[in-house]
Amino acid sequence: MASQPQDITDFVNRKYEAGFYTDIEQDSVAPGLNPGVIEFISKKKGEPQWMLDWRLKAYERWTKMAEPKWAHVHYPPIDLQAISYYSAPKSQDDRPKSLDEVDPELIATYEKLGIPLEEQKMLAGVAVDMVFDSVSVHTTFKEKLAEVGVIFCSFSEAVINHPELIQRYLGSVVPVSDNYFAALNSAVFTDGSFVYIPKNTRCPMELSTYFRINAMNTGQFERTLIIADSGSHVSYLEGCTAPMRDENQLHAAVVELVALDDAEIKYSTVQNWYPGDENGVGGIYNFVTKRGDCRGNNSKISWTQVETGSAITWKYPSCILKGDNSIGEFYSVALARNCQQADTGTKMVHLGRNTRSTIISKGISADRGQNAYRGLVRIAKGATNARNYTQCDSLLIGDRSGAHTFPYVEVKNSSAQIEHEASTSKISDDQLFYLRQRGIRDEDAINMIVNGFCRDVFKELPMEFAVEAQKLLSISLEGSIG
Amino acid sequence: MNLLSDQLAEQFQQHAGTLPGAGKPRVADFRREAFTRFEKIGMPTLRQEDWKYTDIRPLRESNYIALGDHESVASNKLTQADLPFPILSSHVAVFLDGIFNSDLSSLDTLPWGVTCTTIADFLQRDGDEVAPFLNQFDTAFPALNCALVEDGMLVQVAAGVNFNEPIQALYVNTVSPGARLNSARLIISASANSEVTIIESHASVAGSTNATNALTEINAETGANVSHYRIQIDNASCHHIGNVYVAVANDASVNTYSFAFGGAITRIDVNADLIGRGAHVTMNGLFMVNDGQHIDHHTRVRHRVGETTSSENYKGIADGNGRGVFNGKILVEQDAQKIEALQSSKNLLLSDNAEIDTKPELEIYADDVKCAHGATVGQLDEDAFFYLRSRGIDEQTARSILTFAFAADIAASVTVAPLREWLERIIMTRTHAAGINEIDDRG
Numbered sequence: 073m074a075s076q077p078q079d080i081t082d083f084v085n086r087k088y089e090a091g092f093y094t095d096i097e098q099d100s101v102a103p104g105l106n107p108g109v110i111e112f113i114s115k116k117k118g119e120p121q122w123m124l125d126w127r128l129k130a131y132e133r134w135t136k137m138a139e140p141k142w143a144h145v146h147y148p149p150i151d152l153q154a155i156s157y158y159s160a161p162k163s164q165d166d167r168p169k170s171l172d173e174v175d176p177e178l179i180a181t182y183e184k185l186g187i188p189l190e191e192q193k194m195l196a197g198v199a200v201d202m203v204f205d206s207v208s209v210h211t212t213f214k215e216k217l218a219e220v221g222v223i224f225c226s227f228s229e230a231v232i233n234h235p236e237l238i239q240r241y242l243g244s245v246v247p248v249s250d251n252y253f254a255a256l257n258s259a260v261f262t263d264g265s266f267v268y269i270p271k272n273t274r275c276p277m278e279l280s281t282y283f284r285i286n287a288m289n290t291g292q293f294e295r296t297l298i299i300a301d302s303g304s305h306v307s308y309l310e311g312c313t314a315p316m317r318d319e320n321q322l323h324a325a326v327v328e329l330v331a332l333d334d335a336e337i338k339y340s341t342v343q344n345w346y347p348g349d350e351n352g353v354g355g356i357y358n359f360v361t362k363r364g365d366c367r368g369n370n371s372k373i374s375w376t377q378v379e380t381g382s383a384i385t386w387k388y389p390s391c392i393l394k395g396d397n398s399i400g401e402f403y404s405v406a407l408a409r410n411c412q413q414a415d416t417g418t419k420m421v422h423l424g425r426n427t428r429s430t431i432i433s434k435g436i437s438a439d440r441g442q443n444a445y446r447g448l449v450r451i452a453k454g455a456t457n458a459r460n461y462t463q464c465d466s467l468l469i470g471d472r473s474g475a476h477t478f479p480y481v482e483v484k485n486s487s488a489q490i491e492h493e494a495s496t497s498k499i500s501d502d503q504l505f506y507l508r509q510r511g512i513r514d515e516d517a518i519n520m521i522v523n524g525f526c527r528d529v530f531k532e533l534p535m536e537f538a539v540e541a542q543k544l545l546s547i548s549l550e551g552s553i554g
Numbered sequence: 555m556n557l558l559s560d561q562l563a564e565q566f567q568q569h570a571g572t573l574p575g576a577g578k579p580r581v582a583d584f585r586r587e588a589f590t591r592f593e594k595i596g597m598p599t600l601r602q603e604d605w606k607y608t609d610i611r612p613l614r615e616s617n618y619i620a621l622g623d624h625e626s627v628a629s630n631k632l633t634q635a636d637l638p639f640p641i642l643s644s645h646v647a648v649f650l651d652g653i654f655n656s657d658l659s660s661l662d663t664l665p666w667g668v669t670c671t672t673i674a675d676f677l678q679r680d681g682d683e684v685a686p687f688l689n690q691f692d693t694a695f696p697a698l699n700c701a702l703v704e705d706g707m708l709v710q711v712a713a714g715v716n717f718n719e720p721i722q723a724l725y726v727n728t729v730s731p732g733a734r735l736n737s738a739r740l741i742i743s744a745s746a747n748s749e750v751t752i753i754e755s756h757a758s759v760a761g762s763t764n765a766t767n768a769l770t771e772i773n774a775e776t777g778a779n780v781s782h783y784r785i786q787i788d789n790a791s792c793h794h795i796g797n798v799y800v801a802v803a804n805d806a807s808v809n810t811y812s813f814a815f816g817g818a819i820t821r822i823d824v825n826a827d828l829i830g831r832g833a834h835v836t837m838n839g840l841f842m843v844n845d846g847q848h849i850d851h852h853t854r855v856r857h858r859v860g861e862t863t864s865s866e867n868y869k870g871i872a873d874g875n876g877r878g879v880f881n882g883k884i885l886v887e888q889d890a891q892k893i894e895a896l897q898s899s900k901n902l903l904l905s906d907n908a909e910i911d912t913k914p915e916l917e918i919y920a921d922d923v924k925c926a927h928g929a930t931v932g933q934l935d936e937d938a939f940f941y942l943r944s945r946g947i948d949e950q951t952a953r954s955i956l957t958f959a960f961a962a963d964i965a966a967s968v969t970v971a972p973l974r975e976w977l978e979r980i981i982m983t984r985t986h987a988a989g990i991n992e993i994d995d996r997g
Contacts, residue, residue, distance in 0.1 A: 494926065
């Protein structure tokens with residue numbers, strides 16, 4: 073490799089900008105996992121008996137499962153008994169009625185992150201369901217959503233207020249026994265978001281949750297359930313940052329989406345959790361199960377993700393295309409720098425007739441980052457006229473980076489049309505030279521090339537996120553050069 | 555322990571003392587270690603990622619004679635006309651159930667610098683000469699072959715010798731009293747700047763129920779040029795396991811083709827290691843499956859040093875209730891810069907009961923690379939089909955023409971004319987016919 077400009081060093085040495093720690097008194101349970109802890113969580117949240125039973129059943133299954141080892145990632149074994157499974161801000165009992173009542177320190181945290189709630193409310197027109205550690209403390213725009221019948225609340229509220237919906241849909245997309253981390257989540261999840269869009273309703277605004285992991289040693293186990301009833305439409309945004317710390321934190325969320333006849337769900341994620349320092353110390357372990365079920369005919373589920381954070385990202389937002397004419401989409405940009413490892417991709421399971429899926433995956437590996445795309449396209453025997461297009465491209469920056477592709481294609485129906493293509497390369501010297509000789513600085517040139525590389529994904533993001541995503545990426549890649 | 559491995563252990567204990575090279579400690583120790591490895595690894599199961607799509611239970615849980623009892627094979631008086639595969643070259647070595655048959659072979663007219671030695675003879679020699687044979691493997695079937703192999707062929711080409719005529723090795727499964735598991739072996743050693751073309755063919759006599767465990771090693775030294783054509787066409791009840799290992803040194807180039815027309819279960823692994831700058835490997839392949847057939851190709855190209863190139867093109871056609879599997883991996887090791895690697899897997903699915911599973915993989919640890927792969931699964935182009943129909947060509951013929959055209963480009967790149975013609979004929983027959991067994995595979 074030729075010597076690299078100063079900018080690279082700047083980029084490599086860049087500190088995590090959102091790294092700070094808010095000191096709030098926590099109401100935590102002692103580390104460890106046993107049925108007692110699950111009962112404690114359930115009781116603390118005032119859950120009905122059926123919810124507790126469901127958790128205990130999941131725990132039962134989990135004890136019989138083994139941690140999966142197949143992913144292309146390396147990490148020291150996680151001691152799940154050393155994690156505290158519940159921590160909630162103190163002021164749980166008297167929940168704030170308005171913004172003024174919210175713990176000022178919480179507000180300060182978000183202000184430091186540059187997302188003041190008021191501004192969010194006014195400027196972006198976004199309802200924000202903040203998850204500060206484990207309990208949802210503030211939900212905005214609820215009234216406005218209630219007008220059209222949209223339910224958007226914390227998961228614990230939904231358990232109390234909408235038990236019939238929860239009982240009907242919880243675990244119907246990701247069963248408790250789906251995988252090791254999903255089972256763990258099912259047993260100990262503390263909170264999350266719940267969305268229900270009634271029939272023939274277009275959700276009037278983009279729904280958004282900001283997750284933030286705060287307390288020391290607390291794994292976060294969110295549970296998200298989104299149900300789009302027949303003919304409805306919703307766009308959901310999820311974004312995360314986490315404060316800097318030196319201990320690996322486990323994050324094992326489960327997201328379930330259900331789209332009934334003619335419904336459409338668009339789920340966008342910008343993930344920027346703490347990736348660990350340049351030596352790979354600290355950082356979040358992000359082991360997430362995300363799955364959407366196109367249960368109804370003509371339904372559509374679209375996943376868009378920009379993954380720039382976490383020490384290890386391990387997630388496969390998937391679509392089960394059960395309904396006839398249903399559509400699944402997956403657009404992803406994943407960045408792995410320093411010692412980050414990402415093993416991400418999607419599964420498109422075609423079951424219904426005339427189902428279509430599109431997969432666009434862009435992986436960027438810098439420094440010692442390892443980025444793997446792992447995907448499955450399965451065409452079942454009865455899925456006539458299924459169509460899939462997959463494109464996964466990788467960009468390598470630095471001679472210690474790695475890019476890997478593991479696509480599985482399984483076709484059992486002769487009317488299927490499946491295309492898969494993948495490429496791996498570095499930023500071409502020709503492109504760089506061209507931009508430089510036009511007087512564009514290295515840094516801007518790289519940004520331009522990388523943004524072009526990711527354009528197919530960024531254009532799928534909602535406006536607010538597209539801006540944030542481009543900013544995130546350029547911060548992360550400032551000055552890097554192939 | 556499953557059935558076959560128990561039998562094999564017993565047979566190995568019983569015959570180890572009489573296998574070729576048993577008197578030579580190096581060879582005997584080598585076999586023992588290989589068998590220990592095999593036992594340690596165990597027969598593959600569906601639970602292993604590499605065998606996810608191929609269930610070898612029918613092989614694993616059957617009775618096979620792997621060693622000894624060659625008298626019954628010798629009593630099989632086959633003439634060249636009885637062979638289930640054509641003789642495509644004037645230099646040919648025929649192996650019946652793994653054992654060299656001199657009556658059917660002709661290796662007398664090889665020029666200076668090109669030697670063909672049977673493995674049985676070769677292992678009787680002593681000293682460092684046997685070194686090309688002494689490579690251990692970390693997967694079950696190659697290890698098993700190392701332990702059990704009784705015969706096979708070693709082709710050695712001296713430095714600077716360019717030999718343009720192909721050498722054919724023909725491995726035949728015969729009708730034997732009990733089903734046999736035959737170990738087929740081929741070692742190609744091309745010295746610096748030499749050139750050689752090898753046809754490795756596997757076929758079975760009608761009525762045979764034997765299985766083959768073949769192992770091929772190709773070593774191309776600096777500047778050598780090796781073309782290797784591997785053809786497999788077996789009976790509906792024959793299983794076939796094949797492993798090809800290729801090592802390519804500086805500026806050497808190896809073309810390795812695999813044409814698989816199947817038996818019952820067929821699994822072929824092709825592994826290439828590019829170990830010197832300027833090394834190149836071309837891996838091409840074609841498989842056709844129909845009722846009751848399963849063909850699985852696993853290829854792996856490992857770019858171990860910089861400035862190496864590879865190109866890979868595999869095509870598959872699945873009809874009836876056949877199942878075709880392709881798994882191709884390109885691996886670029888750390889610091890192996892300036893790599894160009896291309897891989898393509900195209901598949902045609904002609905029946906709703908057939909299945910194609912393809913998995914093109916890239917694993918890249920260097921940054922200055924250009925690697926790409928593409929995979930498709932689909933059916934015949936409707937427009938092309940309509941075009942032919944509109945010219946008065948009937949449906950069946952139109953289908954055949956298009957299917958043939960899909961498969962023929964791999965065959966067209968074969969430079970050995972008699973082989974190319976045979977391949978085109980067999981592809982033609984296969985694309986016309988509904989069943990497989992009634993086809994005269996001899997063309």
